[in-house]
Amino acid sequence: MDTGLKDRVAIVAASSKGIGRAAAFALAAEGANLAICARDPGALDETAAQIRRQFQVEVFAEPLDVSDDARVRAFADAAHHRFGRIDICVTNAGGPPAKPFAETTMEEWDRAWQLNLRSIVSFAHAVLPRMRERRWGRLITITSVAVKQPVPELVLSNSVRAGVLGLVRSLATQYGPDNITVNNVGPGYTATERIRNLAEASAKARGITAAEYEANLAKDIPLRRLASPEEVADAIVWLASERASYITGQTILVDGGTYRGL
Ligand SMILES: NC(=O)c1ccc[n+]([C@@H]2O[C@H](COP(=O)([O-])OP(=O)(O)OC[C@H]3O[C@@H](n4cnc5c(N)ncnc54)[C@H](OP(=O)(O)O)[C@@H]3O)[C@@H](O)[C@H]2O)c1
Numbered sequence: 001m002d003t004g005l006k007d008r009v010a011i012v013a014a015s016s017k018g019i020g021r022a023a024a025f026a027l028a029a030e031g032a033n034l035a036i037c038a039r040d041p042g043a044l045d046e047t048a049a050q051i052r053r054q055f056q057v058e059v060f061a062e063p064l065d066v067s068d069d070a071r072v073r074a075f076a077d078a079a080h081h082r083f084g085r086i087d088i089c090v091t092n093a094g095g096p097p098a099k100p101f102a103e104t105t106m107e108e109w110d111r112a113w114q115l116n117l118r119s120i121v122s123f124a125h126a127v128l129p130r131m132r133e134r135r136w137g138r139l140i141t142i143t144s145v146a147v148k149q150p151v152p153e154l155v156l157s158n159s160v161r162a163g164v165l166g167l168v169r170s171l172a173t174q175y176g177p178d179n180i181t182v183n184n185v186g187p188g189y190t191a192t193e194r195i196r197n198l199a200e201a202s203a204k205a206r207g208i209t210a211a212e213y214e215a216n217l218a219k220d221i222p223l224r225r226l227a228s229p230e231e232v233a234d235a236i237v238w239l240a241s242e243r244a245s246y247i248t249g250q251t252i253l254v255d256g257g258t259y260r261g262l
Pocket of ligand 1: 013014015016017018019020037038039040041043062065066067068092093094095096115142143144145186187188189190191192193194
């Protein structure tokens with residue numbers, strides 16, 4: 001399948017680890033040049049160096065916090081200056097803390113909105129005018145299966161990510177006439193470093209092994225296992241590709257069947 005991604009330019013946010021990193025690798029494997037970011041410069045530089053070595057594409061890497069609007073805009077400007085175009089933008093970030101509603105603070109609500117919704121607005125503001133000029137673009141948000149099926153104890157994520165769907169739908173309508181598609185990818189449980197660490201901590205607290213804890217998680221997933229980050233990345237590559245040119249305003253769940261609705 002020709003994805004048509006060779007020589008395209010993709011921003012992949014929060015991409016030194018996990019799903020973002022897998023998306024950056026998968027786009028580079030298709031020949032796209034990249035602009036990547038994350039807060040820790042060490043892991044980010046290592047990821048950039050690995051991608052350059054493995055795929056011989058250009059990678060521009062800048063350490064930043066995606067909730068810093070000015071830094072995000074400056075990063076997008078610098079990427080545009082470096083490559084002369086931005087075709088694809090994959091938004092990503094860490095997730096808000098898991099806790100019952102009564103224990104959440106107003107500071108955590110502010111932080112969740114900044115991290116998981118406002119950061120997408122920053123990227124969208126920065127990249128959509130550039131895509132519009134070239135009459136081609138792909139904006140892809142990474143959220144969670146929680147946008148379709150709220151997860152108990154993830155009230156911050158459940159609430160703020162629902163707003164992302166409103167944004168995705170609105171932008172898909174507004175930018176469709178410019179040949180820009182806007183879609184959302186909702187991962188279910190995915191075996192990233194973060195989930196492995198969480199599994200280890202939760203397993204320890206319950207006196208079981210991490211493998212047993214993961215097996216318990218998998219019991220409720222029809223495919224009976226966690227996703228790999230690469231499986232989520234494949235959906236992102238497809239949405240970014242020429243092969244998904246008539247798909248917009250959609251949420252694609254990569255959740256092994258976790259969401260039970262129609
Ligand atoms: N893994 C799952 O099971 C799962 C399921 C559903 C949804 N999700 C969501 O998918 C997203 C990615 O999850 P993941 O499992 O891939 O996480 P991960 O393995 O912890 O990777 C997160 C990446 O984002 C970067 N990052 C985090 N906060 C950032 C910030 N404020 N600014 C810039 N970069 C930031 C991290 O680098 P630095 O720390 O150096 O910044 C790292 O590169 C999260 O929003 C998560 O809630 C994950």
